[in-house]
Amino acid sequence: MRYLPSAPAEDRALLETIGVRNAEELLGGIPDRLRLGRELALPPHASEQEVAWEMGRLSARNARFCAQFLGAGAYDHFVPAAVDAQIGRQEWFTAYTPYQPEISQGTLQHIFEYQTLIADLAGLDVSNASLYDGGTACVEAALMAVRVQKKRRTVLVSRGLHPFYRQVLATAFAPHQELRLVELPLAAGGTEPADLAAALHEDVAAVLVGYPNFLGSVEDLTALGEVAHGRGALLVSVTQEPFALGWLEAPGRAGADMACGEAMSFGNKLNYGGPYLGFLAVRDSHKREIPGRVVGQTVDLEGRTGYVLTLTAREQHIRRDKATSNICSNQGLAALRANIFLQLAGPQGLAGLAELNAAKAQFLRSRLLELPDFEPVFDRPFFNEFVLRYHGDVATLREACLRESLLPGLDLGPWYPELEGCLLWCATELHTRGMIESVVEVAARVPSLNREGA
Amino acid sequence: MSTRQREPLIFEQSVPGKRGMDLPPLDVPPPRDTRAAHLRRRDFGILPSVSEVDVIRHFTRMSHWNYGVDDGIYPLGSCTMKHNPRLNEKAAALPGFTDCHPMAPDELAQGNLELIYTLQEWLKEITGLPGITLQPSAGAAGELTGVMLIRAYHVSRGAARRIILIPDSAHGTNPATAAMAGYEVLEVASGPDGTISFTDLDEGGKTRRGLNSLLAEFGPEVAGLMVTNPNTLGVFEQAIQEVADALHAVGALMYMDGANMNALVGVARPGDFGVDVMHLNLHKTFSTPHGGGGPGSGPVACSAALEPFLPVPVVRRDTRRVGEGEVETHTYRWDWDRPKSIGKVHTYHGNFGMLVRALAYCLSHGADGLKQATLRAIVNANYIRARLSGTYHLPIQSPTLHEVVFSDTRQAAHDVHTLDIAKRLIDCGFHPPTVYFPLIVPGAIMIEPTESESKAELDAFCEAMLTIAREAETDPELLHQAPTTAPLRRLDETTAARRPVLRWRSPETT
Numbered sequence: 004m005r006y007l008p009s010a011p012a013e014d015r016a017l018l019e020t021i022g023v024r025n026a027e028e029l030l031g032g033i034p035d036r037l038r039l040g041r042e043l044a045l046p047p048h049a050s051e052q053e054v055a056w057e058m059g060r061l062s063a064r065n066a067r068f069c070a071q072f073l074g075a076g077a078y079d080h081f082v083p084a085a086v087d088a089q090i091g092r093q094e095w096f097t098a099y100t101p102y103q104p105e106i107s108q109g110t111l112q113h114i115f116e117y118q119t120l121i122a123d124l125a126g127l128d129v130s131n132a133s134l135y136d137g138g139t140a141c142v143e144a145a146l147m148a149v150r151v152q153k154k155r156r157t158v159l160v161s162r163g164l165h166p167f168y169r170q171v172l173a174t175a176f177a178p179h180q181e182l183r184l185v186e187l188p189l190a191a192g193g194t195e196p197a198d199l200a201a202a203l204h205e206d207v208a209a210v211l212v213g214y215p216n217f218l219g220s221v222e223d224l225t226a227l228g229e230v231a232h233g234r235g236a237l238l239v240s241v242t243q244e245p246f247a248l249g250w251l252e253a254p255g256r257a258g259a260d261m262a263c264g265e266a267m268s269f270g271n272k273l274n275y276g277g278p279y280l281g282f283l284a285v286r287d288s289h290k291r292e293i294p295g296r297v298v299g300q301t302v303d304l305e306g307r308t309g310y311v312l313t314l315t316a317r318e319q320h321i322r323r324d325k326a327t328s329n330i331c332s333n334q335g336l337a338a339l340r341a342n343i344f345l346q347l348a349g350p351q352g353l354a355g356l357a358e359l360n361a362a363k364a365q366f367l368r369s370r371l372l373e374l375p376d377f378e379p380v381f382d383r384p385f386f387n388e389f390v391l392r393y394h395g396d397v398a399t400l401r402e403a404c405l406r407e408s409l410l411p412g413l414d415l416g417p418w419y420p421e422l423e424g425c426l427l428w429c430a431t432e433l434h435t436r437g438m439i440e441s442v443v444e445v446a447a448r449v450p451s452l453n454r455e456g457a
Numbered sequence: 458m459s460t461r462q463r464e465p466l467i468f469e470q471s472v473p474g475k476r477g478m479d480l481p482p483l484d485v486p487p488p489r490d491t492r493a494a495h496l497r498r499r500d501f502g503i504l505p506s507v508s509e510v511d512v513i514r515h516f517t518r519m520s521h522w523n524y525g526v527d528d529g530i531y532p533l534g535s536c537t538m539k540h541n542p543r544l545n546e547k548a549a550a551l552p553g554f555t556d557c558h559p560m561a562p563d564e565l566a567q568g569n570l571e572l573i574y575t576l577q578e579w580l581k582e583i584t585g586l587p588g589i590t591l592q593p594s595a596g597a598a599g600e601l602t603g604v605m606l607i608r609a610y611h612v613s614r615g616a617a618r619r620i621i622l623i624p625d626s627a628h629g630t631n632p633a634t635a636a637m638a639g640y641e642v643l644e645v646a647s648g649p650d651g652t653i654s655f656t657d658l659d660e661g662g663k664t665r666r667g668l669n670s671l672l673a674e675f676g677p678e679v680a681g682l683m684v685t686n687p688n689t690l691g692v693f694e695q696a697i698q699e700v701a702d703a704l705h706a707v708g709a710l711m712y713m714d715g716a717n718m719n720a721l722v723g724v725a726r727p728g729d730f731g732v733d734v735m736h737l738n739l740h741k742t743f744s745t746p747h748g749g750g751g752p753g754s755g756p757v758a759c760s761a762a763l764e765p766f767l768p769v770p771v772v773r774r775d776t777r778r779v780g781e782g783e784v785e786t787h788t789y790r791w792d793w794d795r796p797k798s799i800g801k802v803h804t805y806h807g808n809f810g811m812l813v814r815a816l817a818y819c820l821s822h823g824a825d826g827l828k829q830a831t832l833r834a835i836v837n838a839n840y841i842r843a844r845l846s847g848t849y850h851l852p853i854q855s856p857t858l859h860e861v862v863f864s865d866t867r868q869a870a871h872d873v874h875t876l877d878i879a880k881r882l883i884d885c886g887f888h889p890p891t892v893y894f895p896l897i898v899p900g901a902i903m904i905e906p907t908e909s910e911s912k913a914e915l916d917a918f919c920e921a922m923l924t925i926a927r928e929a930e931t932d933p934e935l936l937h938q939a940p941t942t943a944p945l946r947r948l949d950e951t952t953a954a955r956r957p958v959l960r961w962r963s964p965e966t967t
Binding site for chain 2: 004005006007008009010013014016017018020021022023026027029030031032033034036037038039042043044045046047048049051053054055057058059060061062063064065066067068071073075076077079083085087088089091092093094095096097098099100101102103104105106107108109110112113114115116118119120122123124128129130132133135136137138139146165167168170171173174175177178179180221223224225248249250251252253256257265272273274275276277278279290296297298299300301302303304305307308309310311313314315316318319320321322323324325326328329330331332333334335336337339343345346347348349350351352353354355356357358359361362363365366384385401405410413432435436439
């Protein structure tokens, strides 16, 4: 076995020093009746070549596309070569959580920079070192809001939040009989301040709204924030496409008290849903309630600047059942990707990418709307995703697109029955005009139920 | 390598006008501005303006201050820092995996679904448990999923119950998890070797409750017990089956924290000794890299009774027989029709990239290699135990498996403590072990070498430890001052927590 350092003479020497004849003797602590009295019923070891072939075969069983017009919380963006090259350094990916700061300054300084970038993009003061993904970031934000708000026990969640985020929230809240999770309705693809006002009461700790929401709509954080704050509730903005933060005002400056969501768009690949990057940024006054790892600046014995894991009194290894969260391992390497990506992008890159995304999505939308079967469902500002009703047969459209190696937008029916027959389309900087024209062309060729009077 | 001792924060290196990213030209009309005026991004704050060269050098220099498992032994107890095979990295980077959208239709993601199904089959055989989900992102997420399964099971039988029992030797995530799952935690006493005590223990007039009296008093209110096996001292719970029986007798379930599964793979299966539900750490036992703090992956395996409650969706394999020779073909799909499910615990399918690596690890080792790895990990830990126990105090005499815990009792006589020993190891070129854990051993030094270490590396580490023990007697100040060869000396953690500086701010704005 190539990963094991076994050699007969050395193996014997190890056993002799221990004072046993063979390794099995060291299993004495495991009662005989509890041992597996046979070999595992699994295939034998394989060479590197054989495993490489098998992994190649599996990866090739997945379809590849010329272009994917599917976003819905997972976005296909360009990843600069410098990101992958740096991530491949063993100093980053084979290191553990930086418990020994003197030999972990690389990871610690990187996290400090990452925290700075996320807090700044969010227009807030403090970010943690990362959370698992968008859905679990919503859970941590909601639970944190309840802690901060002391006696308040209700969290309002806009129906515009990613349906999977809402499912993850529901799972996490189910064990807590004392907490209530209440859905805020959608009106024309967005959350109306009037609906929020009607739902607010003295027990509401926080309100979670998408920014932009799952349907692509840019929620008016300022208007919603005024209403929420009027009744003492916190506004939590949930961003599933952080490229939008290069286009839209920072949530903290627009009216949000906390910002959370999914930051995989920054330098991470689609990866069938993970590893992704949950983020959470909060105001300075709430920093001692933030969940997860946090890095702080300090000095060493000689007064030189350095970085350490800090505010650990919040964490599970100190506070045990009173901790702010049970999180231990987070998404360190995904955060490193985001950090490198953001530094490469800089202000011009992020602004330019935002403009490209907005332009491509608007172009795709306007070209689709030239076809008779597509129709707007609502008219709210959007970033790189939008909803259109399709008057043809969605399955037929999908098949036609797939034949041309194009993955169309998401069929919203299963997630929003009220939007049956509607698709959620996404375009990013990866979509050339040609790709957009080709999906429009395919759609134009699909027999129209309208035109045929069916 | 870079020998520079300081790398300025990237924000301090920013020069307006520099750029590290060029974008393709806009080939469609510029966007119309539909944003409300108050929702327009006004500025980009502190985002740095730097070139690609600046960024690469910045991160490369910082990386030189990190210790990785490729640098040598990384003996963090309970963290299982084993070799990260490069094949696994290469496999996870295949575009067929990386470019697949999590909401791609099942028929277009057959490779991923087959991979998930196959890994599940391996892990089911390894754990001896018939139900499994790969959705949890890390060990703690797995714990939470597992305790939620326990809760859902009890709710389906009438009531959630109120209490989770946890031995005092447990990792902090266990009690934190139980609280997040809405349970009250009661601590179970463990004996001197960290194994669960059935009887109450008297400690200086203070009674610590054993399992029997806790179950006698709270039985019908106990939802389950969370146990790490082997425990955090590396000791196998000899009476694990009896613990399970006692729990099952009052209708409670047994959760096993699989953090130390590296001691058991191919040797003993939790499903065979009474475990109802457990998590695995793919980033420990199955070699997926730790990434400086993640991503991990924490699959949860469970009994048939708990299977209906697993998170949605679960993967299904449909088998068809085709033609005369009846060749089997398999197709895979996600099954969302799970009315008893606790729901979703991750937005999509978990840390899929880690699943790719873990399957490559399994295929490479095979049944024989997995068992060899376990045995070698146990040999390595016992070799360190044999070499150091004459010099360092060994608080527990029971047989230990994959890790060994010493304490600083002997060195404390010279005013040298665990932290000093750990920091001096840095000067000797090694990453320190886990220190001051488990809490039941004062001044604990918890060493887990894993199967990756050769005799030469183990000897080098042991020599360093023995030298340090001598230095403790002859030159304690050397240890108090350590480390002196690392990029930085000891850091002031107290001030960091008291006056937290958690981000950089531009001098102009502060």
